[in-house]
Amino acid sequence: MSLDNLTRRRALGLGLGALVLTGCGGGGGPRQQAAQQTGAQATAAPTSYTGPAVSLAFWNGFTGGDGPFMKKLVEQFNSAHPNIKVTMNVYQWADYYAKVPAAVAAGQGPDLGIMHVDSVATNAARQVVLPLDDVAKALGLTEADFSPPVWQAGVYKGARYSIPLDVHPLGMFYNKSVLSKAGLDPESPPKTGEEYLAALEALKKAGVQGHWATPFPFTGSMQFGSLLYQHDGALFADDASVSRFAEEPGVQALTWLVELVNKGYSPKNVGQDADFIALQNGKAAFNWNGIWSINTLREAKDLQWGVAPLPQIGTKPAAWAGSHQFVVFKQRAADQNKLAAAKVFINWIGGHSIEWAKAGQVPARKSIRDGAEFQGLKEQAAIGSQIDHLYFLPSVAGIGDASAVVDQAINAAILLKKSPKDALTEAAAKADKILEQNRKKYGA
Amino acid sequence: MATITAKASRTGTASLSWNGRATPYLFLAPYLVLFCVFVLAPAIFGIWVSLHDWDFLLEGKPFVGLDNYTALLDPGSAVYADFWMSMRATGIFTLFSVPFLVVLPLGIALLLNRPFRGRTFFRGLFFAPYVLGVAVVCLMWRLLLDPNLGLIDSLLGTDIAWTTSTPWGWVALVGVTVWWTIGFNGVIYLAGMQDIPRELYDAAKVDGAGRWAEFRHVTLPGLRPVALFVVTTTILASANMFGQSYLLTQGAPGGETRTAIVYMLDVGLSQYKMGSASAMSYVLTLVLIVVSVLNFRLFRGRS
Numbered sequence: 029m030s031l032d033n034l035t036r037r038r039a040l041g042l043g044l045g046a047l048v049l050t051g052c053g054g055g056g057g058p059r060q061q062a063a064q065q066t067g068a069q070a071t072a073a074p075t076s077y078t079g080p081a082v083s084l085a086f087w088n089g090f091t092g093g094d095g096p097f098m099k100k101l102v103e104q105f106n107s108a109h110p111n112i113k114v115t116m117n118v119y120q121w122a123d124y125y126a127k128v129p130a131a132v133a134a135g136q137g138p139d140l141g142i143m144h145v146d147s148v149a150t151n152a153a154r155q156v157v158l159p160l161d162d163v164a165k166a167l168g169l170t171e172a173d174f175s176p177p178v179w180q181a182g183v184y185k186g187a188r189y190s191i192p193l194d195v196h197p198l199g200m201f202y203n204k205s206v207l208s209k210a211g212l213d214p215e216s217p218p219k220t221g222e223e224y225l226a227a228l229e230a231l232k233k234a235g236v237q238g239h240w241a242t243p244f245p246f247t248g249s250m251q252f253g254s255l256l257y258q259h260d261g262a263l264f265a266d267d268a269s270v271s272r273f274a275e276e277p278g279v280q281a282l283t284w285l286v287e288l289v290n291k292g293y294s295p296k297n298v299g300q301d302a303d304f305i306a307l308q309n310g311k312a313a314f315n316w317n318g319i320w321s322i323n324t325l326r327e328a329k330d331l332q333w334g335v336a337p338l339p340q341i342g343t344k345p346a347a348w349a350g351s352h353q354f355v356v357f358k359q360r361a362a363d364q365n366k367l368a369a370a371k372v373f374i375n376w377i378g379g380h381s382i383e384w385a386k387a388g389q390v391p392a393r394k395s396i397r398d399g400a401e402f403q404g405l406k407e408q409a410a411i412g413s414q415i416d417h418l419y420f421l422p423s424v425a426g427i428g429d430a431s432a433v434v435d436q437a438i439n440a441a442i443l444l445k446k447s448p449k450d451a452l453t454e455a456a457a458k459a460d461k462i463l464e465q466n467r468k469k470y471g472a
Numbered sequence: 473m474a475t476i477t478a479k480a481s482r483t484g485t486a487s488l489s490w491n492g493r494a495t496p497y498l499f500l501a502p503y504l505v506l507f508c509v510f511v512l513a514p515a516i517f518g519i520w521v522s523l524h525d526w527d528f529l530l531e532g533k534p535f536v537g538l539d540n541y542t543a544l545l546d547p548g549s550a551v552y553a554d555f556w557m558s559m560r561a562t563g564i565f566t567l568f569s570v571p572f573l574v575v576l577p578l579g580i581a582l583l584l585n586r587p588f589r590g591r592t593f594f595r596g597l598f599f600a601p602y603v604l605g606v607a608v609v610c611l612m613w614r615l616l617l618d619p620n621l622g623l624i625d626s627l628l629g630t631d632i633a634w635t636t637s638t639p640w641g642w643v644a645l646v647g648v649t650v651w652w653t654i655g656f657n658g659v660i661y662l663a664g665m666q667d668i669p670r671e672l673y674d675a676a677k678v679d680g681a682g683r684w685a686e687f688r689h690v691t692l693p694g695l696r697p698v699a700l701f702v703v704t705t706t707i708l709a710s711a712n713m714f715g716q717s718y719l720l721t722q723g724a725p726g727g728e729t730r731t732a733i734v735y736m737l738d739v740g741l742s743q744y745k746m747g748s749a750s751a752m753s754y755v756l757t758l759v760l761i762v763v764s765v766l767n768f769r770l771f772r773g774r775s
Contacts, residue, residue: 440726461550
């Protein structure tokens with residue numbers, strides 16, 4: 029009740045506070061300033077910092093099990109670099125994305141941070157983050173050091189705005205005991221659509237609903253996207269001029285998920301996280317979930333589980349993935365020493381991202397991914413083997429607004445409220461209008 | 473010379489005697505300043521924002537006139553369907569939650585106002601859920617009400633999709649909200665009852681009034697100002713419902729239980745279309761003003 033009021037007031041306060049703060053900021057300055065800031069630092073040394081002691085504020089949203097791993101890395105960095113002191117602040121991602129632009133607008137922004145790759149273009153368009161082409165150049169980083177889609181995803185309107193830290197794809201987690209109980213080989217989970225459906229049929233006969241189809245974005249929308257790209261479809265046209273998810277591949281993908289419910293391979297009305305809980309308590313055999321689930325499942329005692337790449341249901345392999353990327357925030361006045369130190373930090377963390385992989389991530393850097401130590405992390409390596417088949421949203425400002433529309437369509441279809449085709453067609457019309465609005469707002 | 477001094481000293485005493493003309497305003501000033509800076513000014517500024525295509529970080533904030541408002545009435549716009557679906561959700565929730573949140577706490581307050589052993593314990597018990605945060609309440613109930621794994625369905629031996637279907641989603645949202653906030657209105661009623669003079673009850677007894685007549689002719693009229701407060705704040709709070717829809721049902725199925733505030737927050741602070749979101753919040757505000765005025769009329773009409 030009054031707590032609702034509170035929440036609302038806080039939300040409004042945040043927006044209005046930000047409005048008031050911008051009112052104080054100058055008008056035309058930021059763009060020129062951004063250009064100056066980046067022009068000068070190209071000459072700075074890429075891997076070591078010898079200037080006066082500086083402190084860097086590093087913000088991110090690692091509130092889960094990943095937080096302590098990053099904190100440890102930051103502490104190691106600090107002790108290895110006596111003249112750079114990095115302080116890390118952690119917020120819930122949702123708060124973070126609301127807070128950071130307001131802080132930057134007020135001239136109180138952090139020095140550097142992490143963003144999900146699909147937020148980079150929007151924040152570049154809104155001038156929250158700085159172009160980093162020269163950082164990439166100074167560090168000698170190229171596409172070949174990562175993987176083409178991950179590297180390209182950080183480019184907006186011809187300029188690079190982010191440096192990849194990791195990718196976190198979807199994988200197929202499975203409960204070995206449940207598979208054995210249904211007479212399936214727990215050491216060789218299904219790899220194709222036929223094998224997958226045969227396994228689900230066997231499980232059904234054993235009284236287990238094998239794949240709980242969740243209607244919620246986590247991870248229902250990710251499963252839909254993976255299937256869509258497996259059927260050679262796409263969420264949007266490459267230039268994001270129109271949406272494409274309602275075309276035939278999209279209908280096929282969503283129909284496949286809905287059929288899981290209709291054929292009794294999944295219960296109806298799967299709640300948020302119920303699919304993941306069902307995997308752990310033996311009520312389900314499979315759960316397509318993010319790589320971040322590895323450490324959660326490790327903590328579950330007596331659970332025999334494994335993870336494999338997603339089975340290939342469509343005509344080609346594909347999987348959803350997110351990617352955490354480093355960004356540098358715009359400041360009122362550029363501090364060359366801080367920029368140089370930030371560069372060293374980004375490079376150092378990237379180079380030590382094997383530690384980060386242990387948090388349940390796939391390092392973006394190819395050299396680390398191919399190294400023996402990463403291949404020794406059995407689960408991470410299994411999911412990481414999908415690296416060449418990952419898809420990312422087009423790097424267009426406001427793309428998240430349009431992709432959120434798909435979530436509702438998936439929700440309505442899996443809850444059997446609308447047919448897959450109707451739900452997707454309606455959503456496509458809405459998404460196209462949002463894309464058009466955004467072209468007008470951010471400039472095509 | 474002497475008179476002037478006398479006069480000066482007299483005015484001096486007057487201003488110290490707390491009776492000066494400016495005194496009430498001076499006492500109100502601290503709140504008035506906060507009110508103007510944090511409520512009035514942003515509210516007026518919001519009207520200005522709603523007439524623009526506004527993103528606080530973009531340099532161009534083009535003036536669009538009433539476009540943000542007409543879009544809400546144009547079935548072909550990007551926001552029409554979602555906005556009215558969310559207004560409908562807010563309307564349904566308010567319609568079904570307010571009667572329970574007004575009547576049930578009154579019953580509880582009546583019971584808790586009677587002398588019995590353990591009264592203080594029960595007063596605390598009914599108020600207890602109110603101290604929990606919305607996230608705690610909703611995460612707990614989301615697991616308890618899970619359609620396939622939840623304890624509630626298993627206890628009832630039912631198979632109800634509390635969090636993913638309508639109308640059961642509404643039952644869950646209203647039920648959880650009542651459980652969570654019933655104690656707050658209960659305490660307000662209880663305080664109101666303790667303010668009703670004892671003598672009125674004695675007089676009623678002398679006149680031969682029974683329990684029901686006492687309630688009908690003494691308690692209820694005595695609670696009128698309190699009830700007006702409870703009804704008004706409860707309607708506003710229900711119309712502003714956010715957390716339960718955001719966390720318990722996540723708008724399922726297909727956005728049917730997504731409330732207006734959740735949608736506005738999405739448009740304004742996720743999509744950064746603050747002009748459009750401001751226009752929406754003014755439409756909601758207008759509706760709430762009309763409802764509040766009707767409410768005041770209704771209570772005044774009875775007296």
